[in-house]
Amino acid sequence: MFISDTTKDGLRLREFSLDRQGRTVPGALWQPVESTPGAPMVCCGHGASGDRFQAPIPWLARRLAGQHGFSVLSIDGPVHGLRQVGAGGREAFWPEWKREGTAADMTADWKQALDFAQAQPEVGAGPVGYWGLSMGTIYGVPFVASESRVSVAVLGLMGITGPDHYVPVIQSSAEQISVPVLFLMQLEDELFDRGQCLALFDALASDDKRLHANPGLHPAVPVEELASSADFLVKHLSGGSTDRSPTFTVSN
Amino acid sequence: MFISDTTKDGLRLREFSLDRQGRTVPGALWQPVESTPGAPMVCCGHGASGDRFQAPIPWLARRLAGQHGFSVLSIDGPVHGLRQVGAGGREAFWPEWKREGTAADMTADWKQALDFAQAQPEVGAGPVGYWGLSMGTIYGVPFVASESRVSVAVLGLMGITGPDHYVPVIQSSAEQISVPVLFLMQLEDELFDRGQCLALFDALASDDKRLHANPGLHPAVPVEELASSADFLVKHLSGGSTDRSPTFTVSN
Numbered sequence: 105m106f107i108s109d110t111t112k113d114g115l116r117l118r119e120f121s122l123d124r125q126g127r128t129v130p131g132a133l134w135q136p137v138e139s140t141p142g143a144p145m146v147c148c149g150h151g152a153s154g155d156r157f158q159a160p161i162p163w164l165a166r167r168l169a170g171q172h173g174f175s176v177l178s179i180d181g182p183v184h185g186l187r188q189v190g191a192g193g194r195e196a197f198w199p200e201w202k203r204e205g206t207a208a209d210m211t212a213d214w215k216q217a218l219d220f221a222q223a224q225p226e227v228g229a230g231p232v233g234y235w236g237l238s239m240g241t242i243y244g245v246p247f248v249a250s251e252s253r254v255s256v257a258v259l260g261l262m263g264i265t266g267p268d269h270y271v272p273v274i275q276s277s278a279e280q281i282s283v284p285v286l287f288l289m290q291l292e293d294e295l296f297d298r299g300q301c302l303a304l305f306d307a308l309a310s311d312d313k314r315l316h317a318n319p320g321l322h323p324a325v326p327v328e329e330l331a332s333s334a335d336f337l338v339k340h341l342s343g344g345s346t347d348r349s350p351t352f353t354v355s356n
Numbered sequence: 357m358f359i360s361d362t363t364k365d366g367l368r369l370r371e372f373s374l375d376r377q378g379r380t381v382p383g384a385l386w387q388p389v390e391s392t393p394g395a396p397m398v399c400c401g402h403g404a405s406g407d408r409f410q411a412p413i414p415w416l417a418r419r420l421a422g423q424h425g426f427s428v429l430s431i432d433g434p435v436h437g438l439r440q441v442g443a444g445g446r447e448a449f450w451p452e453w454k455r456e457g458t459a460a461d462m463t464a465d466w467k468q469a470l471d472f473a474q475a476q477p478e479v480g481a482g483p484v485g486y487w488g489l490s491m492g493t494i495y496g497v498p499f500v501a502s503e504s505r506v507s508v509a510v511l512g513l514m515g516i517t518g519p520d521h522y523v524p525v526i527q528s529s530a531e532q533i534s535v536p537v538l539f540l541m542q543l544e545d546e547l548f549d550r551g552q553c554l555a556l557f558d559a560l561a562s563d564d565k566r567l568h569a570n571p572g573l574h575p576a577v578p579v580e581e582l583a584s585s586a587d588f589l590v591k592h593l594s595g596g597s598t599d600r601s602p603t604f605t606v607s608n
Contacts, residue, residue: 289567312571313543314568314569314570315543315567315568316568317566318566319563319565
């Protein structure tokens with residue numbers, strides 16, 4: 105159920121809290137004040153030690169909802185935000201990541217949040233995209249693989265790696281993803297090396313997958329790349345052509 | 357000297373022909389009709405079997421000159437265009453590529469064309485960028501490495517490979533490039549494999565280098581990627597910030 109409803113700069117932000125088998129799923133839903141039922145929606149998954157409001161999620165919401173009329177949905181990851189356990193942060197995430205079932209649980213949380221949001225008459229069941237880097241990809245790949253409503257995704261800052269139980273999960277999930285994907289990498293990523301990241305990119309079954317690698321450490325994604333990732337979602341969710349548009353021949 | 361002067365859709369296109377040690381350097385120069393001396397210039401190098409007018413060079417010229425007031429300079433590569441030898445095309449290029457000195461000659465041709473263009477009062481000596489894929493990178497890497505006037509480059513569709521004499525040329529040239537670079541790859545490139553392309557990307561000494569990999573065969577660069585490459589040049593040549601702008605922290 106919704107627990108808050110505020111409006112700022114033409115954007116309506118509602119927080120909600122859902123119960124799932126005794127667990128709480130806290131989330132946030134952005135819409136333009138003048139919303140269009142059935143407009144596209146983007147589900148945003150945050151990174152470790154963040155929460156449903158971690159940058160750049162509110163920035164993406166302003167761009168996608170404010171400029172394009174989309175709905176934007178964000179939920180706290182396990183042991184994060186309102187679901188924090190102990191001291192939170194990366195220390196709390198590692199034991200959770202090692203827990204078998206963590207990906208399945210978060211996928212179920214996402215589906216429940218998506219069901220809840222789409223059931224609102226002012227939201228409706230339009231096209232759905234996913235945006236999530238790092239931990240947002242750790243949980244995003246299994247979610248996107250299993251959720252047929254998601255038709256485009258921005259993923260990255262993560263590779264084929266993790267706890268023993270998780271590696272086959274992300275490998276097999278990636279192999280089930282066939283929607284268009286923009287995959288981001290950081291060239292000096294101190295957490296996930298290039299080989300791991302390229303292995304994840306390669307595992308994606310999508311015909312239309314694009315790789316953008318930028319300079320800098322893990323968190324230093326350039327703002328123009330974030331803008332480009334929003335444009336990628338808008339292009340695919342707004343009903344325009346999703347052709348690869350190889351209009352030009354650039355001979356060798 | 358200039359050999360033609362035409363205007364279409366607000367763009368002035370002049371063709372020229374230069375003599376260099378008995379050889380001819382044919383080229384084209386685009387400018388807005390209302391040009392600004394000292395505006396940025398982009399040198400465009402075409403691919404094998406093309407010429408100074410190969411797509412997307414005129415498209416880039418319309419975008420860069422028409423929308424941003426830049427000058428755009430393009431010259432025929434060796435054994436291409438007005439310098440065609442025999443049947444031309446890839447058959448003529450391979451023996452030329454094997455010739456020691458081919459890269460040094462083309463670098464000298466570029467410098468002469470750049471000198472000539474900048475000497476025109478209506479052009480002037482503004483910031484200079486380079487755009488060239490495939491054969492445009494084969495010759496572009498040595499040119500950009502040795503030409504201090506070039507302050508940003510779009511390269512790609514090529515790797516560390518080629519005739520025996522050439523491999524150390526491109527390797528050492530890449531290691532001398534420290535300007536911002538956008539490097540493009542095609543994921544199903546039938547001519548240059550990923551390992552070769554990544555080796556070239558890795559060899560670049562630039563702190564700010566970005567890799568964009570798109571689906572498709574060698575020539576199928578998506579039009580939005582070409583637009584993005586133009587935007588990259590505009591950003592760096594227009595005097596705006598060239599910071600990496602890692603405004604957002606996207607934690608793992």
